[in-house]
Amino acid sequence: MNISFSKHTLANGLDVLLHEDHGCPIVAVNLWYHVGSKNEQPGRTGFAHLFEHLMFEGSQHYDRGYFEPLQGAGATLNGSTNADRTNYWEVVPPGALDLALWMESDRMGYLLPALTEAKFANQRDVVLNERRQNYENRPYGLAPMAILAALFPPDHPYHWTTIGEIADLQAAHLDDVQAFFRRYYRPANASIALAGDINPEDALGLVQRYFENLDPGEPAGPVHVTAALTRDVRIRFEDRVELPRLYVAWLTPAMFAAGDADLDLATDLLANGKMSRLYRRLVFDERIATDVSASQNSREIAGYTQITATAAPGHTLAELEHAILEEIARLAQDGPTDAEIERGRVQAESQFMLRLQTVGGFGGKSDQLNAYNVFLGDPAYFDRDLARYQDVTAASLKEAVARYLDPARRVTLSVVPQGRAALAASGSEPAVVS
Amino acid sequence: MTPAPAPRAAPVDRSRLPEPGPARPFTFPTIEKSTLASGLRVWTVPHPGVPLVAFTLLVRRGAATDPPGKEGLAAVTADMLDEGSGDRSAIEMHEALARLGAQFDTDIGSDATVASLTVLTRFAERALALLSDMVARPALREQDFLRVRQLRLHRLTQLRDMPGALADRVFLKLLYGAHPYGHPPIGSEASLTAMTPDDVRAFHAGAIRPSVATLIAAGDCDHGTIVRLAADAFGDWTGSGGDDVRATGVPPAASRLHIVPRPNAPQSELRIGQVSAARDTPDYHALVVANTVLGGQFVSRINLNLREDKGLTYGARTAFEFRRLSGPFVLQAGVQTSGTARAIEESIGEIAGIRGARPVTDAELALGIAALTRGYARNFETADHFGRAALQLALYDLPDDYFAQFVARVERVTIDDVSRVMTRHLDPARLTTLVVGDVDAIGPDLSRLGLGEPIVLAPDTY
Numbered sequence: 001m002n003i004s005f006s007k008h009t010l011a012n013g014l015d016v017l018l019h020e021d022h023g024c025p026i027v028a029v030n031l032w033y034h035v036g037s038k039n040e041q042p043g044r045t046g047f048a049h050l051f052e053h054l055m056f057e058g059s060q061h062y063d064r065g066y067f068e069p070l071q072g073a074g075a076t077l078n079g080s081t082n083a084d085r086t087n088y089w090e091v092v093p094p095g096a097l098d099l100a101l102w103m104e105s106d107r108m109g110y111l112l113p114a115l116t117e118a119k120f121a122n123q124r125d126v127v128l129n130e131r132r133q134n135y136e137n138r139p140y141g142l143a144p145m146a147i148l149a150a151l152f153p154p155d156h157p158y159h160w161t162t163i164g165e166i167a168d169l170q171a172a173h174l175d176d177v178q179a180f181f182r183r184y185y186r187p188a189n190a191s192i193a194l195a196g197d198i199n200p201e202d203a204l205g206l207v208q209r210y211f212e213n214l215d216p217g218e219p220a221g222p223v224h225v226t227a228a229l230t231r232d233v234r235i236r237f238e239d240r241v242e243l244p245r246l247y248v249a250w251l252t253p254a255m256f257a258a259g260d261a262d263l264d265l266a267t268d269l270l271a272n273g274k275m276s277r278l279y280r281r282l283v284f285d286e287r288i289a290t291d292v293s294a295s296q297n298s299r300e301i302a303g304y305t306q307i308t309a310t311a312a313p314g315h316t317l318a319e320l321e322h323a324i325l326e327e328i329a330r331l332a333q334d335g336p337t338d339a340e341i342e343r344g345r346v347q348a349e350s351q352f353m354l355r356l357q358t359v360g361g362f363g364g365k366s367d368q369l370n371a372y373n374v375f376l377g378d379p380a381y382f383d384r385d386l387a388r389y390q391d392v393t394a395a396s397l398k399e400a401v402a403r404y405l406d407p408a409r410r411v412t413l414s415v416v417p418q419g420r421a422a423l424a425a426s427g428s429e430p431a432v433v434s
Numbered sequence: 435m436t437p438a439p440a441p442r443a444a445p446v447d448r449s450r451l452p453e454p455g456p457a458r459p460f461t462f463p464t465i466e467k468s469t470l471a472s473g474l475r476v477w478t479v480p481h482p483g484v485p486l487v488a489f490t491l492l493v494r495r496g497a498a499t500d501p502p503g504k505e506g507l508a509a510v511t512a513d514m515l516d517e518g519s520g521d522r523s524a525i526e527m528h529e530a531l532a533r534l535g536a537q538f539d540t541d542i543g544s545d546a547t548v549a550s551l552t553v554l555t556r557f558a559e560r561a562l563a564l565l566s567d568m569v570a571r572p573a574l575r576e577q578d579f580l581r582v583r584q585l586r587l588h589r590l591t592q593l594r595d596m597p598g599a600l601a602d603r604v605f606l607k608l609l610y611g612a613h614p615y616g617h618p619p620i621g622s623e624a625s626l627t628a629m630t631p632d633d634v635r636a637f638h639a640g641a642i643r644p645s646v647a648t649l650i651a652a653g654d655c656d657h658g659t660i661v662r663l664a665a666d667a668f669g670d671w672t673g674s675g676g677d678d679v680r681a682t683g684v685p686p687a688a689s690r691l692h693i694v695p696r697p698n699a700p701q702s703e704l705r706i707g708q709v710s711a712a713r714d715t716p717d718y719h720a721l722v723v724a725n726t727v728l729g730g731q732f733v734s735r736i737n738l739n740l741r742e743d744k745g746l747t748y749g750a751r752t753a754f755e756f757r758r759l760s761g762p763f764v765l766q767a768g769v770q771t772s773g774t775a776r777a778i779e780e781s782i783g784e785i786a787g788i789r790g791a792r793p794v795t796d797a798e799l800a801l802g803i804a805a806l807t808r809g810y811a812r813n814f815e816t817a818d819h820f821g822r823a824a825l826q827l828a829l830y831d832l833p834d835d836y837f838a839q840f841v842a843r844v845e846r847v848t849i850d851d852v853s854r855v856m857t858r859h860l861d862p863a864r865l866t867t868l869v870v871g872d873v874d875a876i877g878p879d880l881s882r883l884g885l886g887e888p889i890v891l892a893p894d895t896y
Binding site: 060067074139210213240358359 | 445446448449451452453454455456457458459460483484485486516524525528529531532533534535536537552553554581584585588589591592594595596597696699700701703731732733738741742743744745746747748768769770800801804805807808809810811812814815816817818
């Protein structure tokens with residue numbers, strides 16, 4: 001099983017990926033820029049994401065909001081920014097492909113003449129409200145800030161969150177926007193995928209027509225910074241919550257690197273579903289937690305595995321920590337059962353098939369083609385990606401857990417109710433988050 | 435698609451946007467239907483392509499069926515379906531699901547309980563057997579009940595920390611009072627504490643029954659096979675789900691402005707609305723168009739005003755939440771604390787304006803209709819989409835040609851229709867406003883809105 005496609009690179013460096021699927025009369029347009037919060041500098045955080053907002057506010061030849069003409073043509077559209085990339089997508093009726101490409105190419109080539117101080121100030125206010133809604137006014141919402149800051153050193157670009165620091169957002173200038181655009185929003189740093197009800201030859205002609213006269217620029221180039229933990233970093237903060245929550249996080253391999261798939265399956269067998277080891281012990285049998293989750297968060301230049309559990313009333317974070325570490329140790333010592341490995345394989349197959357169902361949006365086939373192309377230079381990676389999971393063995397999973405989920409090198413964060421610092425796991429230092 | 439010019443030929447005309455070409459026709463597949471002797475309806479929506487089948491089992495009984503004092507019973511029952519069956523324990527049930535790589539979920543609303551299971555085609559038969567074990571023959575053991583209830587009580591504790599969830603919960607109560615829609619599916623501490631395993635068994639025996647159920651299979655499947663497998667799996671599931679919940683009157687809210695204190699909150703969670711139309715209103719399509727213009731899409735009046743003009747919020751939206759009985763109309767937004775009163779004033783002004791003072795313009799109507807119709811086909815791409823679409827028909831008794839007719843019916847909506855239905859179904863004088871926010875910071879501003887003194891509500895009374 002694979003996603004069939006053709007790849008073309010325009011003279012200015014823009015990668016074009018085309019995938020035909022006539023199952024539904026729609027076309028997905030998906031454009032990746034290889035820039036994210038990883039390309040920001042300390043003191044200037046939150047910028048890549050704020051910039052994404054400005055991309056919807058108009059360009060030189062259509063200096064109005066981008067939503068109206070596209071929604072009026074029957075499109076849905078959105079964009080997102082993470083540490084490693086920024087993506088923009090539209091799902092359009094086939095007759096509106098022209099319109100979507102006109103608009104994407106106009107903002108790639110001609111954003112700056114339309115950019116004003118007023119637009120910038122407005123979207124900075126919107127982003128500050130996005131931050132309030134999704135982080136500051138949400139219980140446990142500042143935990144990602146504390147965890148990333150403790151896992152990665154201050155000069156590592158995963159030290160901060162993509163939403164950024166309030167002071168940095170307030171200090172951002174229109175000049176910064178212009179420099180950022182000139183550096184990163186260039187054809188040579190971008191990849192566009194069209195998937196759905198297209199004729200690939202015609203679609204390529206349209207992309208050439210709209211994009212090939214734009215100045216190439218240069219690829220952003222790799223970011224090389226390493227991180228290492230040498231101890232158990234124990235931190236805490238107080239929040240407006242009723243139940244204390246424990247987070248344990250480890251530095252782990254990057255996306256697609258050796259060990260990544262093993263840890264992905266390991267976190268599944270630890271905390272995905274009622275029969276998973278941690279759910280069964282913490283929530284089902286011992287009832288010391290109200291919930292538990294685990295994930296391998298793999299990014300372009302590093303990853304981290306995180307386990308999160310909330311204490312049931314009357315139980316302590318010390319109990320949770322003890323049980324979690326004991327289960328990790330057991331997995332590192334004895335490895336998974338054959339049944340767990342078999343389950344992991346079939347779940348991976350099922351997940352990959354689900355991803356083949358849709359051409360557009362976040363995670364659809366057009367987005368996947370771009371992910372493989374931008375991070376690996378190889379859009380044909382779908383079946384090898386699945387093979388990474390099918391190739392996991394009990395021995396390789398055990399080895400990855402033993403190697404990376406080391407109790408002596410981790411971050412242990414306690415989030416406790418206001419005024420109840422004593423409920424934190426032992427030896428925790430206060431962390432400053434805002 | 436428009437024919438492509440030869441590469442490198444015509445320069446791009448950037449003086450105006452390209453006109454979209456005509457829409458391609460879209461045809462909803464025929465739903466094949468059978469009914470088993472038990473009354474269970476079995477529907478199939480073929481959608482080959484990816485080797486997956488999405489099963490959706492709809493039972494037209496939900497939280498509105500909760501007996502008074504037992505609020506949360508339907509949800510606990512739904513939650514216990516996957517807690518084992520026969521000799522199989524909850525853990526064994528989940529191991530069996532995991533061996534199929536199955537995506538299993540239960541969803542509970544006011545009007546329905548929905549169990550859904552998506553699997554690779556080669557596991558369809560085993561999946562259906564598991565689904566029937568869960569829905570028709572759940573174990574409903576006391577020890578599992580006690581654990582599930584305890585987790586739900588913890589969840590209620592945690593929901594109080596979440597300003598959006600707290601606002602939703604309090605707002606329903608303000609709008610509906612003792613009406614069957616006045617409580618959230620999870621219920622309350624008091625009602626959950628009063629509940630027994632026998633309550634769950636009685637609810638399952640009297641409501642989770644084939645007479646009110648529809649099994650929908652969508653994706654890579656054929657009707658004959660599904661009916662045969664369903665007859666095997668659900669053959670011993672019998673009985674009546676009782677009567678539909680009857681409409682009761684909703685008393686108007688006693689006051690118009692309420693606040694749940696959240697000291698030092700950086701944002702206020704805002705809800706403004708009233709009890710409005712049911713899903714079977716003849717005004718449905720006109721209301722959908724009207725809401726699109728008012729607050730149903732990014733370029734709606736309310737989002738453009740509060741977000742794109744004033745920067746007060748990350749997003750504001752409105753919805754008519756259509757249900758079998760009269761559902762709520764709700765505006766929701768998280769707004770920065772300092773802009774709370776202004777956001778309320780602007781929001782109520784927009785709702786009042788679209789009813790008369792500032793009726794929908796030709797351009798807004800055209801945009802709203804186009805947004806709803808031109809890309810309509812994208813709602814029918816995956817097996818899950820088709821399953822969910824068929825579920826709408828079964829839940830709300832809609833005709834089989836509902837999706838085929840949707841575009842034409844929306845295109846017929848006029849400006850007069852919009853004014854008429856908004857006047858009929860919204861009344862600014864009856865709008866209720868709720869804020870979860872920093873009462874010390876915004877209280878004085880709220881008092882000046884002309885909505886009366888805000889009534890301060892304690893979060894733990896809901």
